[in-house]
Amino acid sequence: MxxxxxxxxxxxxxxxxxxxxxxxxxxxxxxxxxxxxxxxxxxxxxxxxxxxxxxxxxxxxRPGIKRGNFTDHEEKMIIHLQALLGNRWAAIASYLPQRTDNDIKNYWNTHLKKKLKKLQSGSEGEGYNRDAILSSQATSRGQWEKRLQTDIHMAKQALCEALSIEKPEATTSTICETKPxxxxxxxxxxxxxxxxxxxxxxxxxxxxxxxxxxxxxxxxxxxxxxxxxxxxxxxxxxxxxxxxxxxxxxxxxxxxxxxxxxxxxxxxxxxxxxxxxxxESKPDISAQLPLSLLEKWLFDEGGCAGAVSAAAQEHADLADMTLDENPDLF
DNA sequence: AACCGTCCCAACCGCCTCGGA
DNA sequence: CTCCGAGGCGGTTGGGACGGT
Structure with missing residues (x-):
């Protein structure tokens, strides 16, 4: 009840x-x-x-919402962030300021999950560079994890910054959602x-x-x-x-x-x-350093593609790893 | 044209967290 | 310190749209 x-x-x-x-x-x-x-x-x-x-x-x-038509860039971003953060859609959405968590969640559930499944089952991905994905599997896990840790740290910093409600620079555009x-x-x-x-x-x-x-x-x-x-x-x-x-x-x-x-x-x-x-509710951290660094990594062909399959496969492990081995991260 | 199955997404549900009293 | 309510979040679903037969 x-x-x-x-x-x-x-x-x-x-x-x-x-x-x-x-x-x-x-x-x-x-x-x-x-x-x-x-x-x-x-x-x-x-x-x-x-x-x-x-x-x-x-x-x-809410102003500034973009609906539908996820770009390839956004798609990859979501995939990587999902691998990185799990189903924390709100956190993922904070990296895609124009998208809502609900939208991202829906898109993940209806498109990306299938897409990844398809890719993993070996079929040709629509628009995805399979070679890159296959090559990613060659990326050593150690390397990947090391990178991931660094990036998680950066992501954490970004999130902290984003979540620490008011930054001075935000004063011109601030409409604090929780406290108008x-x-x-x-x-x-x-x-x-x-x-x-x-x-x-x-x-x-x-x-x-x-x-x-x-x-x-x-x-x-x-x-x-x-x-x-x-x-x-x-x-x-x-x-x-x-x-x-x-x-x-x-x-x-x-x-x-x-x-x-x-x-x-x-x-x-x-x-x-x-x-x-x-x-207003989603800090535009895309304009800030951490995201650009993270993005750089995310979309760096080698590391990026590596993240896709490795992260998808190792997601659970990584989650454990990051939480257990790095209790200070989150 | 009608029917049926699938897809997609807006909205709901229920749990969790946090802050104020 | 405890309680309670508001807000936030992720999972789920209802139903309209769409495509195939």
Missing amino acids: GRPPCCDKIGVKKGPWTPEEDILLVTYIQEHGPGNWRAVPTSTGLLRCSKSCRLRWTNYL KPTTTQPYTYASSTENIARLLQGFMRKNSPKPTTNKHNSLSSAASSEVTSTTPSTTAPHSNNGIDLSEAFESLFGFESFESSNSDSSQPMSPDASLFQG
Whole structure:
């Protein structure tokens, strides 16, 4: 049995979020900043539990999130970090600031696990350099472990830095998720968040209009189109054929410019505002030394490829090794 | 066109940690 | 020091999308 679910209360809505709910949530966070999630449902009138609001924000609405289209670079990064850190998705996500832990987890479970399995079973990898992987097997374990230890140490430092909440340099972009700035601060810039929602709305509109090309990643769940009967004030727009109005209203509400280009193109650079938000919950350590070093190693053909198979195979051992033999590491 | 199986991902669940009272 | 609640995290799942027959 255990503890009753936090969202077990009557009247708490579950399931896919509607655009109206998203707007409510974003509007609230725009005013108050992320954090104090418990207050969100009561303050916004959302019939959602605080947890659901937090998840929606962190996994979907948060500025600077890139969705879908994992690049080869990201893919390798995930593979190596998974080998290095195990299923600590949040830690892994901290190295990929534009990705959420949920996204990475999903991608791992649906794509990378299979891919690695395939590779290990000897079949040709899609897009992977098998030679490199095979050659990696020649890499001596001792060498690999030695390297790994060094890199774990660097990773640890990076994580420590990242997790030690506020670095001086972060002051310009800081929106501390756990402890929002005092109310003296100016309203948050919100462009990139609105971009996120705009994408949702676009998908939503597409979905409700005579079926153009679908973009799975940006579309809303169908529930959004069917179950919205609520009479949410101001931002509410009936779905039937005035999605554009909704979009325009949204646009004017937040004053963002164009979201046409902000689809899930992985190579697309984030907007300045998005980058501003990077430090919000995931420190952008990619700009810092430890990551670049780690990356250098990760993507160094020899060591990198070595890491893939060796790490995959030795993962459990390594985990033990690093924890047992290096208790000071973590 | 209809049905069926598989894939994928958003969201939920439950446990854990941490901080405040 | 203990208790309790909020937030964080990883595992899991429900259901829509998609492809094959």
